[in-house]
Amino acid sequence: MPAEPDPGEADGPGAVPVEDRLLTVRAAEGDEEAFEALVHRYGPRLLRLATRLLGNGGEAEDAVQDAFVSAWRKLPEFRGEAGFGTWIHRIVTNRCLNVLRARTSVADLDTVPEPAAPDHAVSPARAAESHATAEALAAAMAGLSSEQRVCWVLREVEGVPYETIADLVGISQEAVRARVFRARRCLTEAMAAWR
Template identity: 65%
Template sequence: MTGDRTSAGPPGGGDGPDDALLTVRAVEGDEEAFAVLVRRHAPALVRLATRLLGGRAEAEDAVQDAFLSAWRKLPEFRGDSAFGTWLYRIVTNRCLNILRARKPQDPLDAAQEPAAPAHTVAPDRIAEGRAAVGDLHRALADLSAEQRTCWILREGDGQSYAFIADTVGISQQAVRARVFRARRHLTNALGAWR
């Protein structure tokens, strides 16, 4: 189900009302139902926004704004997509706006570089991995807002080109071109290409 893109809560049956039911209630102004939806979807959306923006605090602000925007738009929500998918879109576009508004080469990106992971990578690749993460982070800052967003949705979140095209509002071909350019730039940055 599409809601799984943001690892939605119980799809039904299990514990508590499903997203569809809670959304109907929220559309009718039931803020308690909306609160459950917020709690359920916030972790995945914060993770997405953190990937897109590079920093947790800014990501949380973007997600908060997205939820408020959704609350205000809910009376028009017609239930054509799952709540999680709808919010995924809103968060992505809000982050895209923020990235566009950033000055190029925002030094924050370098400052917020996370520590390299010490697990999940095979031991013989740890050193290479650490260096690569640093390189990658610096190179990410060079990408345009669109390249970065398309690439992160594709590479980081495994979304289809069709989904990204819908979400960002450009053609699939344009998405493919941006993902390609991002990969080209990032592989170059990762070291000796040739």
């Protein structure tokens, strides 16, 4: 799924949307309604990202909420070199990285999201196989380093360009490519039995 474009109307390719700039300036001046508009605009997208990175809805909600609280507090210092969307994505990504680093190395399969309810036309054996595949993928994902997992999810699930991932994570594009490559290799090896 490709990354969603920043909402609002931009002045040109790669420019920050005008509406975002106005809302950000107003929010930095203490306008709670402007900040609330930014939360409504970016919140759902960030929650999906955090859920994919963390694999746990509760932790994802906490990470996004913490990120918005942090953004509100630091907004007066925001220089606007990047757009608000890029800035808040980086804050959420960093929060998720911190959570992933703090976890034990053992995968907690209780946090694996349940697969969608099986279609009544699907046999119980097929439904069990789908569930087992989802658990195996979650265990394989847990085997990745937090940095590999973040880069892989942003690239392969969210469709974020390498350049943007490098900016969000604070590393070079080459390092992003290397982490995505290693993650792909680890996941391919771990899931070989499921092909």
